[in-house]
Amino acid sequence: MRTFDHRFERRRKLLRARQLRGSPTPAEAHAWQLLRKSQFEGLKFRRQHVIGGFIVAFYCASQKLALELDGNVHGGPDQQASDAHRDAALFA
16 A cells, blocks of 8 residues: 555645645745746746655756755754755755
């Protein structure tokens, strides 16, 4: 049942990404105003995009560029460990 588990996890991440798009942090809201509608260098960015099993704040597929804004919600030790794992997996 690995396939089912994989699909379930992917669906769960997509639903969570949708929730996050609905409640951005102040920094994410400001950044989105700069990135949306291809305003930055003509690049198309996606918000709260699922990639490699992680949700990244902003992603530009044409450049394979992920942008993360780690603010106060990322200050706890558990979240910092999770962020380090994400960074190692995605940005290595």
